[in-house]
Amino acid sequence: MTKKALIAQIRKKNSFLCIGLDVDLEKIPAHLLETADPIFEFNKQIIDATHDLAVAYKPNTAFYEAYGLDGWKSLEKTINYLNENYPEIFTIADAKRGDIGNTSTRYAKAFFENLSFDALTVAPYMGQDSVEPFLAFVDKFTILLALTSNKGGLDFQGLQTDKFQVYKQVLEKSLTWKGSEQLMYVVGATKPEYFKEIRKIVPNHFLLVPGVGAQGGDLEAVCKNGLNKDIGLLINSSRGIIYASNGLDFAQKAREKALEIQQQMKKILALIA
């Protein structure tokens, strides 16, 4: 998918919501466990109920790998279902991969070609030649971990260097890499005050923002400093939406949670239009 198509979808839907498909068999409705592929069945119903309110879906590969070959089959069915039925959706494999040169190319092939995801999250620790192989794929996006929302996020990302903190070095250096226009960045919503500084370094790139719940309080703070002329934000919510209910009504309840966030987004977009 092109960046232009993503932006058009955002404007059409008045939404920059990404829904995280982090499926846990212990949390999904019990009646689904009787189906042939409970993970896929859960995803399918969530997607069908929310696709007009979200612009992106993001399965985290850990949740699929944890179920072995069956999990990989469910992941494959989920991405195929998205691509066949909702081709306008931006699809992200949250896999946090990264390795040396040619090995990164293999991960890129796995996710961009075989599974046909639009985007993949990548860890920056190994530097330029571990990330550039991903950037060589046309109309595919590499979402580099910059500032993560977890407790230990600042352990290394926050180290002060001669110039500035490590995560800012990641942002700045990555702009010099070949294919850098295909980059996006993961920036956690738990630190909305950082967005102003981040936007000084990467004014034009999309930021994938995990850590915003259904409550929407943080959403405004993130938008205030994070939005750019192309919107430039994808706000992710996983558990707050997909586990809104574990009854027969789970898909409907997920829709209601997604609608709440989309309505907040619509208001925010109206203010900056």
Add this chain to the structure above:
Amino acid sequence: MTKKALIAQIRKKNSFLCIGLDVDLEKIPAHLLETADPIFEFNKQIIDATHDLAVAYKPNTAFYEAYGLDGWKSLEKTINYLNENYPEIFTIADAKRGDIGNTSTRYAKAFFENLSFDALTVAPYMGQDSVEPFLAFVDKFTILLALTSNKGGLDFQGLQTDKFQVYKQVLEKSLTWKGSEQLMYVVGATKPEYFKEIRKIVPNHFLLVPGVGAQGGDLEAVCKNGLNKDIGLLINSSRGIIYASNGLDFAQKAREKALEIQQQMKKILALIA
């Protein structure tokens, strides 16, 4: 596996060689392509021919994921074959995973429980709470990326902080984490002069060292500064061994290459005994 068992195996075999099973269908002997599972068949023959000369095998997951479900099946068959036939071997999934807390636990389950690997490589960028979940698994080892051997390795790992370079911060901070005795570290052989400094910070832990070829020149330099009282090194070679020949004699040629390295290791171990 316990650290004690690993050390005992090293002393028994006079080897601290790890063989990287990075299988590329374009590089393996053509006659294997006619078998039902060429990747597994290749691995099986390499393992059978070298298991008495190596103490560890390390499939890099990128090479398996690149072939989709078939690749995952081959990986599963390979680890099962190792565990069933050569239970003394230390098995490493070179997957470079890492995510926030509970999500890391899922990766740990995938590799430590479902696939029964002894060890997993993990990227440190997300900090303490992204790594500790791996360390909670008994008799399993987490091999943290510290200083990698690729060209861009120093892009971020080499940034100077208020105390010292980022990779040294990773080493030092990780020692304070819960379960840190289950840590090992990836340190590239291309920078043997760094080993002295690294051993000041982590004198007791095992280092997994990629980047040593069949030529053995670097091996001595790495050993000079990297060996400790428990040996403390696992030297990895992938292509130099497994692609020594692509003819019918590939397994025999791989054995010859492995034997060359093992003989060098035997000499080095005799010197320090």
